Amino acid sequence: MKLFHAPGFSSIADHIALIEAGLPVELVKVDIWSKRLDDGSDYNDVTPKGYVPALMFDDGEVLTENVAILAWIADRAPQLAPEGERGRYRLIEMLSFLACEIHKRFPIYFSVSEESKPVLREEIQQRFDLLSSRLESADYLLGDRFSVADPYLFMLARGALQMDFALADCFRDYVARIEARPSVQEAERRENPQDGPAPRQ
Numbered sequence: 001m002k003l004f005h006a007p008g009f010s011s012i013a014d015h016i017a018l019i020e021a022g023l024p025v026e027l028v029k030v031d032i033w034s035k036r037l038d039d040g041s042d043y044n045d046v047t048p049k050g051y052v053p054a055l056m057f058d059d060g061e062v063l064t065e066n067v068a069i070l071a072w073i074a075d076r077a078p079q080l081a082p083e084g085e086r087g088r089y090r091l092i093e094m095l096s097f098l099a100c101e102i103h104k105r106f107p108i109y110f111s112v113s114e115e116s117k118p119v120l121r122e123e124i125q126q127r128f129d130l131l132s133s134r135l136e137s138a139d140y141l142l143g144d145r146f147s148v149a150d151p152y153l154f155m156l157a158r159g160a161l162q163m164d165f166a167l168a169d170c171f172r173d174y175v176a177r178i179e180a181r182p183s184v185q186e187a188e189r190r191e192n193p194q195d196g197p198a199p200r201q
């Protein structure tokens with residue numbers, strides 16, 4: 001299995017989740033600007049979407065989208081999903097919220113004019129706010145145990161804090177808590193073997 005990733009971008013969420021699940025994966029680095037892989041080949045031949053992450057199974061089939069890849073990992077490692085009859089749907093609900101309501105707003109934020117940025121910034125902050133009561137009452141996004149939604153929120157919140165978004169204090173503690181996990185340290189090390197910690201989104 002291969003994970004197509006770009007250091008400092010959202011594919012680290014999938015990488016961390018794969019490590020937490022104990023699923024071995026080969027990393028293939030993508031230059032997301034040129035769409036080239038290290039061997040010079042064209043990433044668009046892997047997925048015409050051109051963005052990371054993409055997970056290639058051993059039979060060559062390719063799965064894209066953070067929501068789908070993280071849900072696939074959770075199905076193989078049920079300890080990384082909330083329990084109960086509706087646990088799987090609560091997980092998909094949260095992954096969809098992170099992808100559509102928060103993640104997707106960042107590239108829009110970067111592409112709009114300076115005058116439009118405050119509106120986008122406010123929208124993103126409001127959506128983080130909707131999650132703050134969860135982090136004030138539990139260590140993880142979906143309760144007392146780490147799930148595949150956590151590395152996704154972690155990379156989004158870390159990026160937002162580095163861009164000086166006004167997030168509640170609980171996000172700073174949360175990012176520090178997740179960052180201290182051995183899986184995160186390992187993912188950072190593997191993605192940046194020479195450079196130390198990954199560049200931030």
Ligand SMILES: N[C@@H](CCC(=O)N[C@@H](CS)C(=O)NCC(=O)O)C(=O)O
Nearest residue numbers: 009010032050051052053065066099
């Ligand atoms: N809907 C996709 C979005 C993924 C995405 O935005 N990836 C970014 C990095 S975080 C990327 O590769 N951008 C390069 C591009 O869009 O060309 C998902 O959730 O997986």
